[in-house]
Amino acid sequence: MSQTPDSAVRTYIQHHRAAFLDDLTAWLRIPSVSAQPDHAPDVRRSADWLAARLTETGFPTVEVWQTPGAPAVYAEWPSADPAAPTVLVYGHHDVQPAAREDGWDSEPFEPVVRGDRLYARGAADDKGQVLFHTLGVRAHLAATGRTAPAVHLKLLIEGEEESGSPHFRALVEEHAGRLAADAVIVSDTGMWSEDTPTVCTGMRGLAECEIRLNGPDQDIHSGSFGGAVPNPATAAARLVAALHDEHARVAIPGFYDGVVELTERERALFAELPFDEERWLRTAKSHATHGEAGHTTLERIWARPTAEVNGIGGGYQGPGSKTIVPSSATVKLSFRLVAGQEPGHVEKAVRAWVADQAPAGVRHEITFSGATRPCLTPLDHPALQSVVRAMSRAFQQPVRYTREGGSGPAADLQDVLGAPVLFLGISVPSDGWHAPNEKVELDLLFKGVEASAYLWGDLAESWRDAP
Amino acid sequence: MSQTPDSAVRTYIQHHRAAFLDDLTAWLRIPSVSAQPDHAPDVRRSADWLAARLTETGFPTVEVWQTPGAPAVYAEWPSADPAAPTVLVYGHHDVQPAAREDGWDSEPFEPVVRGDRLYARGAADDKGQVLFHTLGVRAHLAATGRTAPAVHLKLLIEGEEESGSPHFRALVEEHAGRLAADAVIVSDTGMWSEDTPTVCTGMRGLAECEIRLNGPDQDIHSGSFGGAVPNPATAAARLVAALHDEHARVAIPGFYDGVVELTERERALFAELPFDEERWLRTAKSHATHGEAGHTTLERIWARPTAEVNGIGGGYQGPGSKTIVPSSATVKLSFRLVAGQEPGHVEKAVRAWVADQAPAGVRHEITFSGATRPCLTPLDHPALQSVVRAMSRAFQQPVRYTREGGSGPAADLQDVLGAPVLFLGISVPSDGWHAPNEKVELDLLFKGVEASAYLWGDLAESWRDAP
Ligand SMILES: [Zn+2]
Ligand SMILES: [Zn+2]
Numbered sequence: 001m002s003q004t005p006d007s008a009v010r011t012y013i014q015h016h017r018a019a020f021l022d023d024l025t026a027w028l029r030i031p032s033v034s035a036q037p038d039h040a041p042d043v044r045r046s047a048d049w050l051a052a053r054l055t056e057t058g059f060p061t062v063e064v065w066q067t068p069g070a071p072a073v074y075a076e077w078p079s080a081d082p083a084a085p086t087v088l089v090y091g092h093h094d095v096q097p098a099a100r101e102d103g104w105d106s107e108p109f110e111p112v113v114r115g116d117r118l119y120a121r122g123a124a125d126d127k128g129q130v131l132f133h134t135l136g137v138r139a140h141l142a143a144t145g146r147t148a149p150a151v152h153l154k155l156l157i158e159g160e161e162e163s164g165s166p167h168f169r170a171l172v173e174e175h176a177g178r179l180a181a182d183a184v185i186v187s188d189t190g191m192w193s194e195d196t197p198t199v200c201t202g203m204r205g206l207a208e209c210e211i212r213l214n215g216p217d218q219d220i221h222s223g224s225f226g227g228a229v230p231n232p233a234t235a236a237a238r239l240v241a242a243l244h245d246e247h248a249r250v251a252i253p254g255f256y257d258g259v260v261e262l263t264e265r266e267r268a269l270f271a272e273l274p275f276d277e278e279r280w281l282r283t284a285k286s287h288a289t290h291g292e293a294g295h296t297t298l299e300r301i302w303a304r305p306t307a308e309v310n311g312i313g314g315g316y317q318g319p320g321s322k323t324i325v326p327s328s329a330t331v332k333l334s335f336r337l338v339a340g341q342e343p344g345h346v347e348k349a350v351r352a353w354v355a356d357q358a359p360a361g362v363r364h365e366i367t368f369s370g371a372t373r374p375c376l377t378p379l380d381h382p383a384l385q386s387v388v389r390a391m392s393r394a395f396q397q398p399v400r401y402t403r404e405g406g407s408g409p410a411a412d413l414q415d416v417l418g419a420p421v422l423f424l425g426i427s428v429p430s431d432g433w434h435a436p437n438e439k440v441e442l443d444l445l446f447k448g449v450e451a452s453a454y455l456w457g458d459l460a461e462s463w464r465d466a467p
Numbered sequence: 468m469s470q471t472p473d474s475a476v477r478t479y480i481q482h483h484r485a486a487f488l489d490d491l492t493a494w495l496r497i498p499s500v501s502a503q504p505d506h507a508p509d510v511r512r513s514a515d516w517l518a519a520r521l522t523e524t525g526f527p528t529v530e531v532w533q534t535p536g537a538p539a540v541y542a543e544w545p546s547a548d549p550a551a552p553t554v555l556v557y558g559h560h561d562v563q564p565a566a567r568e569d570g571w572d573s574e575p576f577e578p579v580v581r582g583d584r585l586y587a588r589g590a591a592d593d594k595g596q597v598l599f600h601t602l603g604v605r606a607h608l609a610a611t612g613r614t615a616p617a618v619h620l621k622l623l624i625e626g627e628e629e630s631g632s633p634h635f636r637a638l639v640e641e642h643a644g645r646l647a648a649d650a651v652i653v654s655d656t657g658m659w660s661e662d663t664p665t666v667c668t669g670m671r672g673l674a675e676c677e678i679r680l681n682g683p684d685q686d687i688h689s690g691s692f693g694g695a696v697p698n699p700a701t702a703a704a705r706l707v708a709a710l711h712d713e714h715a716r717v718a719i720p721g722f723y724d725g726v727v728e729l730t731e732r733e734r735a736l737f738a739e740l741p742f743d744e745e746r747w748l749r750t751a752k753s754h755a756t757h758g759e760a761g762h763t764t765l766e767r768i769w770a771r772p773t774a775e776v777n778g779i780g781g782g783y784q785g786p787g788s789k790t791i792v793p794s795s796a797t798v799k800l801s802f803r804l805v806a807g808q809e810p811g812h813v814e815k816a817v818r819a820w821v822a823d824q825a826p827a828g829v830r831h832e833i834t835f836s837g838a839t840r841p842c843l844t845p846l847d848h849p850a851l852q853s854v855v856r857a858m859s860r861a862f863q864q865p866v867r868y869t870r871e872g873g874s875g876p877a878a879d880l881q882d883v884l885g886a887p888v889l890f891l892g893i894s895v896p897s898d899g900w901h902a903p904n905e906k907v908e909l910d911l912l913f914k915g916v917e918a919s920a921y922l923w924g925d926l927a928e929s930w931r932d933a934p
Binding site: 210234241291297301310315317325407 | 690692700773
């Protein structure tokens with residue numbers, strides 16, 4: 001396999017480093033906070049800014065797509081080779097809220113470089129990681145002498161990710177034809193650490209529900225009636241207590257149906273990571289680990305399905321006491337899903353299980369919402385191997401594998417477009433996503449530019465070589 | 468045993484019926500709502516009104532006792548016989564809030580007679596039942612030719628019962644010397660029904676606690692950490708689920724220590740009552756019965772201890788969903804106690820049990836409040852038999868036995884004064900305590916007057932006859 005001369009890429013990036021940082025700084029000054037309605041004009045300005053920047057970069061087609069919420073930016077740059085694969089890059093241009101008084105050492109929307117770090121809201125999540133693709137594709141062209149990328153390159157950068165992407169799936173469905181791709185590259189994740197470059201191979205899915213248990217028609221006196229009628233708060237508690245067995249496995253019959261188990265190789269790869277449990281607990285702000293028997297903490301959060309109580313409530317919760325049997329109680333559950341699990345099947349299993357548990361005299365209602373499928377790319381998938389090679393060349397060391405325990409809108413791209421989802425991200429846990437003093441490591445940011453520059457050529461070649 | 472000629476009592480009551488109702492109506496016009504601060508002057512006016520009325524009745528000593536909250540009224544009328552027993556009558560002159568728009572057919576503080584019923588807030592709970600003792604003692608004197616009652620008669624009518632009697636115990640402790648009594652008569656309860664006169668023989672006690680379970684130091688992301696750290700909402704649910712065993716018995720070791728079991732005779736007496744489960748469920752606004760195996764509904768609410776969840780809360784309870792592992796969860800529990808159980812012993816048992824259950828990584832805090840001892844008078848207690856005879860004579864039929872599932876400040880009188888607590892009440896379930904259109908049945912109200920008129924002579928005699 002022939003290679004773009006890496007030194008040419010590095011030289012190009014070195015020459016354009018200052019201009020790139022100026023651009024990024026200008027974009028980070030726009031407080032594109034999608035969750036705050038008074039920032040709606042800023043989110044719009046952010047989309048327009050990005051569209052202009054992509055046009056300057058050379059994308060022949062750049063469009064701002066309106067939604068009922070915040071606009072997304074779409075761009076296309078076809079390869080000169082009609083047989084080349086099509087790749088869709090996903091990211092987002094909106095940011096989390098931020099205010100100086102939350103604990104920032106400088107204004108969150110006045111980017112500042114201190115040492116080797118650029119501090120600003122959105123520096124890592126996700127403007128820095130979106131923008132590195134603009135310099136990346138220019139470096140790819142410069143180093144290879146091309147006038148168009150080696151792949152048909154598409155970008156979809158949404159504006160509502162930090163608000164839960166409420167219109168994203170509809171947008172993807174509406175434009176499914178134009179978004180069609182052979183692979184999706186998500187640049188909205190991170191790596192293990194500064195010293196340990198990694199590639200993420202999948203995200204968990206999600207099913208969410210609210211269960212309401214109704215007992216007496218109103219709160220009733222616990223002295224007059226308590227002990228002789230069913231209490232819906234007790235029923236709710238018993239439901240939650242029955243969620244897991246003594247091995248902390250989810251006890252809902254059928255829940256594990258189809259689960260793709262970790263291979264020995266995957267378990268070994270996870271185990272190679274320099275995991276420090278004490279440090280992880282500090283990050284988790286927790287005081288003990290606890291989870292499914294027979295699995296490590298990393299396996300539990302990356303590769304095992306879970307059932308979690310996000311909220312429970314019923315009866316009197318004010319100060320002091322009130323001697324009632326509550327009329328109702330509510331439980332909010334979320335289920336993280338792994339490859340092989342179908343949200344629809346999980347929903348059916350949960351409904352049957354709840355119906356089976358609810359005691360006489362307690363009626364139940366279940367509402368499901370927010371189903372997201374899991375994504376997982378097998379380790380030997382050629383596109384994944386391209387990402388791994390691009391990262392290895394950028395970091396000049398072997399990269400390892402991680403997964404992501406959370407769930408994201410990227411799964412909608414996988415579902416609607418039927419394309420595998422790959423992850424190219426250079427953020428590290430210390431970057432402070434959603435927290436004060438968010439920053440990006442400048443060294444890593446330019447490794448991201450470099451990886452992006454290598455990726456398109458590698459993908460096009462491995463595509464040609466694929467059986 | 469000689470008897471007051473009952474016809475003389477009835478004639479006296481007949482002659483004073485209209486004046487008594489005028490008095491009661493005047494008192495009911497005073498909106499003595501202790502829970503609403505803007506009615507504080509009305510509660511004070513109500514105390515003054517009652518004090519004046521008791522003076523007119525003939526009580527030589529009448530005092531209004533201030534508290535940090537609402538005032539109580541105290542009255543004393545010594546018997547001519549120094550060896551006579553001392554009896555303390557307990558009731559309250561404050562009322563629940565009421566407003567026409569809550570569903571009243573007439574103004575709650577403008578008493579009105581429709582048919583054989585007097586409608587007004589406080590008609591049954593508790594002004595009607597307090598006031599019947601004034602006409603009762605006059606009828607007792609008139610029919611027996613006495614100038615002072617057959618017993619040393621004391622009345623303590625508090626002004627904060629509907630606000631939880633926050634200063635009652637301190638008041639009783641402060642005045643324990645003057646309140647000293649051989650028996651306490653509580654006139655703040657009811658009977659089984661219009662057709663089934665009954666005497667209540669005991670109330671359950673109460674211990675209350677709040678348990679707080681602390682997990683992560685803040686809410687954490689369920690995608691990043693869920694399934695690998697303990698969830699305090701799950702721990703709270705498991706605690707509540709473990710409260711009862713499969714027979715719906717309280718599963719806390721030591722909880723049942725000392726419990727006085729129902730005798731066969733008591734069970735038989737309960738079973739004789741015309742209990743209609745369908746009707747009871749409608750009153751309980753519940754859709755099934757559920758409780759300790761091996762006991763009937765009446766046994767469960769009157770004579771068995773319980774553990775009830777009054778409230779549970781943790782994590783996100785707003786609309787929609789939030790994928791977190793909650794930082795903490797709280798459970799409010801109340802335990803109804805029966806004769807033989809000590810609130811302090813129950814507290815120790817609960818604390819040990821919680822400490823035993825809480826999983827690693829979840830810290831717990833327990834706060835106990837509001838301990839009330841149970842009261843129970845044995846069926847063969849001579850004072851109880853006096854109450855039973857007085858009621859039988861008033862109703863001209865045998866009376867049956869009930870108990871009260873709730874807990875009340877009367878237990879403080881039992882504790883501080885060391886006197887048995889007896890119950891003389893004529894209210895019926897349809898009277899609508901704490902509800903719109905509260906009323907008292909006029910026929911029953913005057914049966915109450917009559918029972919009160921018979922009681923003092925009977926008590927004095929049975930006291931003399933006691934071994
Ligand atoms: Zn993001
Ligand atoms: Zn009352």
